[in-house]
Amino acid sequence: MNKRPRGWARCLPQSLLGRLTLLMVAGVMLTQLAGNYIWASQRRAESQVEVANAAQQLGHSAASAVRFFLSLPPNYRPLIIQQFGEMGGTRFFVSLNRAAVPAESIGPQPLADIALATVQSTLHADLPNNRNVRVAFVWPEHLVVADDGTRLSALPESRVRQIVLAKPAPVLLMQVEMEPGHWLYLATLMPSPYFLDSGKLFTRDHLLLHALSLLAVVMLSIPVVRWTTRPLAALSEAATAFGNGERMPALPETGSREFVNTARAFGAMRERIGRYIDDRERLFVSISHDLRTPIMRLKLRAELLDDDTLRAEFHEDIDELEMMVKGALQCVKDSDIHETPTEIRLDAFLARMVRGAQLAGHEVSFAPTGLSVTAKPLALKRAIGNLLENALHYGERAQIAVRAVGSSIRIAVRDHGPGVPEDALAQLFEPYVRLEHGRKQNSSGMGLGLGIARGIAQAHGGQLLLQNAEGGGFCATLVLPNASGAGGAG
Template identity: 75%
Template sequence: MPKFLARLLPQSLQGRLTLVMVIGVLLTQLVGNFIWAAQRRAEALSETGTAAQHLAHSASSAVRFFLSLPPNYRPLIIQQFREMGGTRFLVNINQAPVPARAIAGQELADAALKQVRATLKEDLPNISEVRLAFAWPDKLPVGDNGATIADLPDTWVQHIMLTKPAPVLLIQVEMDPGHWLYLATLMPNPYFLETGNPLTRDRLLLQALSLAAVLLLSIMVVRWITRPLAALSEAATAFGKGEHGPALPETGSREFVNTARAFEAMRQRIQRYIEDRERLFVSISHDLRTPIMRLKLRTELLDDEAMQSEFHDDLDELDMMVKGALQTVKDSDIHENPTEVRLDALLGRMVRDAQLAGHAVLFSASGLSVAAKPLALKRAIGNLLNNALHYGDKVELAVRERAGNIEIEVRDHGPGVPEAALAGLCEPYVRLEHGRSQNSSGMGLGLGIARGIVQAHGGELLLANAPGGGFRATIVLPGGAFVPL
């Protein structure tokens, strides 16, 4: 599970900081909304219960008033109330309870009905049956003759019919057999059901706007913080490839300014050390050639031929080492700017030259390009190709793109290399037995030079025995779109 989560996490520092801040803000919003919704729910239940209790007391008073009237006077009183403009309750008398489509599944409505029923039972203990319900005013029946609220004059229902429909509380009380008192009214807060849903559209919109603003600011802050680190990473990568880029800007936080200064000082020290070492190495190697030549001339004056031969062998070996040192510096330290290299054109020329010399070389065009130093890359591939031509009967060149990288493979069909010797092949002056017998003029520097060039490009040189026989050298270079430097 941790490995799976690690694969899901962004790889960049900016992505991880952004993800942590987004999750933190979302969790804070969710917890805050949960606590606020719980408080609002408790407040809504309390307010609804209090309002339902007051409304039930008013309904009890109305029921007691009609109970005190003779049955034949009740319709007259109701008609007088209607002509006066109505009352808080829409009142009617029916022979049976009127069925209405009740609102179901509403916690606040159920709580209000429970409180009304309890209050009516307390105020009117002698009432035999009470029917309560909340219903929407649309096509709400008011009489057992099928009449609805829409059929009544506006003056009768002005306290119930609002511009925005609100749930209507129906109270039907059996006063005596065949006489049911019908009371319809609104709660003190007509839209009390909406208070039970704290996440209204307006609040959700406000929450979304505030969340978007916080996330936008968080992402901007994270980018502002991590941008200097990206510049530092690019400068370190360029320096590792031997490129001389501009100095890091000393802007941003105090910690980054100190880091930039320390990195710049380190880069200058390393650069001076490398330049001094190269100059010293080249000077020593160059200066040694003169005394070696003088010693060879003096060796000719020796009378002892055996001694003369031994001196010649030692001086030839020393001369070869000096030439190898000069070649290593010359081949590895190629100062040029990276550019877009079309691999088909580069390898095509090398293949044609080898074929003109009588070698069997196979190559298929790939259409791929890579950002590299052309001469240095040619020198690295040339060293691998020369080795393959010396030790194999046939050579195959292949270029492919894999996992975002460019791979250049040089394979020969020679005897291969013992597995135990693979790890030390790139070391200077390392030559295997069959290599010395087939190429006596070599010095064992080609693979080391090729590896150094490839590593300077940020790549890797892979050496292995090929399946089915032969040896395979693969140059792996970072791919992606070419960006001029």
């Protein structure tokens, strides 16, 4: 019985092609992730230094602007700001307010936090007498430019060209209290407006590049892996066909050195096994021919004995010997039926066997299912015939049931006899082993039928399962591969 994979192994592809492809893709992905992490770490460190330097320069410029407005009389300040708006030429959007304007911050961002901390420390250092300083990064759509609630979108484009781009960028907002009730409002963009993107590990461009490289690896690796594994598939098919008794041409000795060596070893093994099977058949034929004469002589000499009791005992031993020889020969012949597998419609196939048993006076039931199986007809008939014969000998009546379970066809033959002790089930396949109730029901049997049926099932790539049936009786189930895959679990 095949063991099912456990744990993470269940998620792996079952084919070598799938596993090698998965391994290549996983290797490329891990390499890309490691390279991206190293690159992003270096880029993040460089970005932090660049942002800190840019923020320090902006802080110095803002401090110069504050000192300039502090040097002006309060009534001149609005006029200068109006001139700035009309003439341009400054990097800041400037306004005066009676109180600090609420700012809706963009939220915590590592690079933004570094910039804000640098700007604030620079302003405090350059403006030691102006301790009330507020800085923040705000998205343009949320930016309020006056203490009366006026938003950036309400101003003409000519006044806000310093801080408005086609693609929105965070605006650095600085507010400094010059005197009580007089706050200077400065807004500008960082020298690199989209500096926040430099700290991202994955961007759309990076993801597209990785996807293209992965696609290239998959497109190149699948043909290479398929070309590499094709000889292994041929070897698997040859081994399966040889195990089923089919004649297959020799494997081509092409491909890698390892496969050529494997193909040669497989060919040599197939020849040795073929010679062994042929020698075994010739040996049993020779034994059958050679033992026939001594057994006949023993029978003739037994007839010359005067003691009737002794003569009867001799005849009984000779008959048992002859039966064992015939049984062994029959076992070999039944297991080595050379046929070509063909598609068998089980309804008609089993119906003929059932009618034959019913004509002999036996009670056998069978329900058609419409299923088919690919097998050797004579061998399959011998296997099912042995199971049916056992069921009719040891049970009152027999039932044959066919069903498709996953990738297999199951042919169950059940009797309604006394069943088999659980501890004796493993012994039923051994030759010449017959249980007590079996000898009573069928004294002429030799105990070879189940072994022959199992050999035929294994030659088809299946198995024979034995168990006591629920409600009494014994059930032998012949499990054969379902090449068509039709049917569901029953």
